[in-house]
Every structure is written in C-alpha cells, then in structure tokens.
Amino acid sequence: MESGTKDDSIEKFRGFHIDDDGDDEVQEIIVDEDDDEDDEDDDEDEQQPVTLGFLEEKEYDWSLLRQSFPSKAGGVPAWLDPVNLPSGRSSACDICGEPLQFVLQVYAPISEKESAFHRTLFVFMCQSMTCLLRDQHEQWKRYPEKASRSVKVFCCQLPHLNPFYPSAPPRYDGTDKPSGTGAKLCNWCGTWKGDKVCSSCRKVHYCSQKHQVTDWRLAHRIDCQRLSLSSQSSDSCSSNGGTTSSEIQKVASNTLWPEYEIRNVDESEYDTEMMEDNGHASSLITSNRVDDTMNSLLQKFEGDSDKKSWASFQQRIVKAPEQVVRYCRDAGAKPLWPMSSGRPSQADIPKCRYCNGAMIFEFQILPQLLYYFNVKNDADSLDWATIVVYTCESSCEASVAYKEEFAWVQLYSPSASVP
Numbered sequence: 025m026e027s028g029t030k031d032d033s034i035e036k037f038r039g040f041h042i043d044d045d046g047d048d049e050v051q052e053i054i055v056d057e058d059d060d061e062d063d064e065d066d067d068e069d070e071q072q073p074v075t076l077g078f079l080e081e082k083e084y085d086w087s088l089l090r091q092s093f094p095s096k097a098g099g100v101p102a103w104l105d106p107v108n109l110p111s112g113r114s115s116a117c118d119i120c121g122e123p124l125q126f127v128l129q130v131y132a133p134i135s136e137k138e139s140a141f142h143r144t145l146f147v148f149m150c151q152s153m154t155c156l157l158r159d160q161h162e163q164w165k166r167y168p169e170k171a172s173r174s175v176k177v178f179c180c181q182l183p184h185l186n187p188f189y190p191s192a193p194p195r196y197d198g199t200d201k202p203s204g205t206g207a208k209l210c211n212w213c214g215t216w217k218g219d220k221v222c223s224s225c226r227k228v229h230y231c232s233q234k235h236q237v238t239d240w241r242l243a244h245r246i247d248c249q250r251l252s253l254s255s256q257s258s259d260s261c262s263s264n265g266g267t268t269s270s271e272i273q274k275v276a277s278n279t280l281w282p283e284y285e286i287r288n289v290d291e292s293e294y295d296t297e298m299m300e301d302n303g304h305a306s307s308l309i310t311s312n313r314v315d316d317t318m319n320s321l322l323q324k325f326e327g328d329s330d331k332k333s334w335a336s337f338q339q340r341i342v343k344a345p346e347q348v349v350r351y352c353r354d355a356g357a358k359p360l361w362p363m364s365s366g367r368p369s370q371a372d373i374p375k376c377r378y379c380n381g382a383m384i385f386e387f388q389i390l391p392q393l394l395y396y397f398n399v400k401n402d403a404d405s406l407d408w409a410t411i412v413v414y415t416c417e418s419s420c421e422a423s424v425a426y427k428e429e430f431a432w433v434q435l436y437s438p439s440a441s442v443p
C-alpha cells in the first residue's frame with residue numbers, strides 16, 4: 025500500500041525534528057565573553073525546543089543501512105550519496121594526514137526545501153588528542169587564513185527524486201533497498217572511498233596507503249592469496265563486490281568506535297518526567313555514573329564564570345544525562361556551552377564556503393559520547409567539552425555532493441599548551 029499522502033510519507037522518514045514555524049523571537053547568538061553578569065540564567069528561561077539524541081544498540085542489521093536513513097554513531101558512516109564521497113584532503117586530518125574517523129551522523133531533512141528532502145550531517149575527527157589541541161588554535165583563524173582542522177563536518181542533501189533511493193518512504197521492515205550500488209569502500213576503515221586497489225589480488229580497495237599497509241600487516245597478507253586463487257574459478261568480486269541489497273560493510277579495522285543507533289526524544293518530554301526515576305529501559309550507562317563524572321569535572325574549573333556556566337549546563341543536562349546530541353535548527357537557537365571560556369564570537373563562525381551566506385547552530389555533541397565509545401581517560405586520550413556544528417542557514421545547493429560545514433570544539437581547558 026503506497027497510497028499515503030505526501031505529508032504522511034514525509035513523516036515516515038524518521039529524521040530529527042525540524043521546526044519551521046518562523047516566528048520564534050530571534051535572539052543574539054553570542055553572549056559577550058567578558059560579561060560576568062547573570063546572562064546565562066536569563067538564557068535558561070527562553071528555552072528553544074531541543075531534540076535530544078540517545079544511543080541505543082541497533083535493533084536490526086538493516087536499521088543502520090543507508091536506505092533506512094539512519095542517525096547513528098560509531099562504526100562506519102551510512103553515506104547518503106554513496107558514490108560521490110569526500111576524498112583527498114577532505115577525508116584526512118589536516119594536521120597529521122591520517123584518514124579521519126567517523127563520529128556520528130544525523131539525518132535532518134528540511135521538509136520545506138525540495139533539494140534537502142533527504143539531508144544528513146556527518147561528523148568525523150582525528151583520534152589524536154595532540155591533533156585536537158592543535159585544532160583548537162586553528163579554529164580561531166578567520167578568513168582568509170586557511171585553518172587546518174582535525175574535526176570535519178559534511179552535509180549531504182538529495183531531492184525526493186534521486187538516483188540512489190526509491191521515492192516511496194522506507195517500510196523499515198528489512199525489505200528496503202537502495203536504488204544503486206555505492207562506491208567501493210576502503211577494506212580497512214570501511215569509511216572512505218577505496219580509490220587504491222591491492223596490486224596483488226586486485227580485489228580489495230583502500231582509501232590510503234596507510235590503511236593498505238595496516239591491513240596487510242594485520243590481516244590481508246593471508247586473505248590476499250586466497251582471494252587471488254578464488255578469482256581464477258569465478259569472479260567472486262562481481263558477485264560479492266556490488267552488494268546492493270544488504271550492503272553490510274565488512275570492516276577489517278578494530279579501532280572504529282562501537283556502533284549505535286541514535287534515537288530522538290524531544291527534551292520537553294523530560295520536563296514532566298524529571299522527578300521520576302525514569303532511566304531508559306535500554307540505557308547503556310547509568311545516570312549515576314554520568315553524574316559522578318560531571319561532578320568530578322567541576323573540580324577542574326578555576327574561573328568562577330566557568331563554574332557557573334558548568335552548573336547551568338549540568339542543570340539542563342541532568343534531566344536526561346545520557347543524551348549525546350542536542351539538536352535545534354530554529355532561528356536564534358544557541359548551543360548549551362559547558363563553559364564560558366572557549367566559546368566563539370559571532371565573527372569566529374565563518375560564512376558558508378559555498379554561498380557565502382550565514383552559518384547557524386544546528387546541533388552539538390556532548391562528551392558522554394566518549395563513554396559510549398570507550399575512550400580512555402588518559403592524559404593523551406581524546407576529550408572535549410562539546411562539539412558544536414554550524415551549517416549553512418539556507419542549506420544551499422553546491423556543486424559538491426558533500427558540503428563541508430563548520431565545527432567548533434570546546435575543550436575543558438582551552439588554554440592547554442600545544443605540545
């Protein structure tokens with residue numbers, strides 16, 4: 025039965041909530057950084073409707089495939105446009121040159137814009153804390169200086185009719201299929217386009233020499249011979265390589281972050297429930313553990329304004345301490361800053377590099393994600409207070425399939441010295 029109206033079908037795409045009533049009062053986005061008065065408390069009173077993202081184990085194998093238009097964290101990206109992936113310098117850390125690791129993706133279509141009928145934002149970062157510390161200095165650079173980033177965000181949008189997906193909404197029952205095959209992906213990271221091929225078996229592809237060498241050392245040296253032999257009897261590559269229907273990518277790397285589905289809940293639902301003991305049935309870490317961590321972090325802050333900011337941050341987060349994403353694309357929406365230091369001013373947010381228009385806050389990632397990713401608490405382990413994603417206000421159409429948007433990373437100690 026595919027007789028649903030257009031509105032029905034749009035609702036069946038389970039994206040992050042996009043509120044398009046345009047009459048929200050417009051607030052200034054940036055608070056004067058030297059202002060020590062009670063502005064943070066005032067901000068709390070004018071709450072924008074925020075959609076929270078929580079991590080859950082995926083329900084089915086197909087839940088996180090691209091034809092399900094997932095929001096997900098860890099593992100490999102479910103590329104929306106599976107062919108024209110970011111490549112070259114875009115896919116690597118500008119500081120150390122390593123291919124970037126997939127953090128998460130958020131499916132956030134803009135219903136009133138036909139060219140963004142499907143729209144997914146992808147966040148990647150270098151796993152090196154050394155790079156992230158250097159990235160801190162880079163993110164303050166202003167045009168025309170070229171920043172070298174270790175955190176990158178891409179936006180991909182597709183119209184309703186496109187070569188990659190049927191126009192009918194997904195049934196979410198395991199029978200959904202994409203319309204075409206995707207690009208060959210790297211055998212090691214499963215993340216980036218595999219432009220390079222193993223010269224011996226010519227069966228497996230890699231995004232970079234780095235990943236080819238790593239795979240050879242750890243696994244492919246043995247597989248390679250077997251693959252070369254099997255190709256003589258039948259071309260297993262063509263029966264196996266263009267996996268249209270399942271497309272479950274086998275990934276050799278064991279250093280990807282664990283994979284989760286992101287489930288959305290409106291923050292307002294927690295306003296009434298917050299007094300009850302309502303841990304999610306499926307929550308993966310306990311609230312107590314998050315609370316303890318939050319409290320211990322408070323000791324780190326020296327400045328009063330940071331302490332105050334942290335307190336109001338925590339007050340808002342504690343309603344649903346396992347949230348990892350806060351999403352709100354409304355006009356005037358602001359991120360919830362854990363600290364008052366290390367926030368960008370309006371001038372620090374660049375213009376859209378494609379249309380030169382303004383970029384606005386769209387969502388932020390909270391440090392709880394690091395616990396789900398089992399990132400250790402060592403001195404050189406990856407750590408951040410929040411990652412804030414800004415995107416083109418008009419979600420402009422560009423000639424590239426993946427537009428690069430802007431990420432601002434706030435660390436707990438922005439003054440940390442660069443090694």
Ligand SMILES: [Zn+2]
Nearest residue numbers: 117120150155
């Ligand atoms: Zn790096």
Ligand SMILES: [Zn+2]
Nearest residue numbers: 210213231235
């Ligand atoms: Zn790779």
Ligand SMILES: [Zn+2]
Nearest residue numbers: 222224225248
């Ligand atoms: Zn090989």
Ligand SMILES: [Zn+2]
Nearest residue numbers: 376379416420
């Ligand atoms: Zn733009």
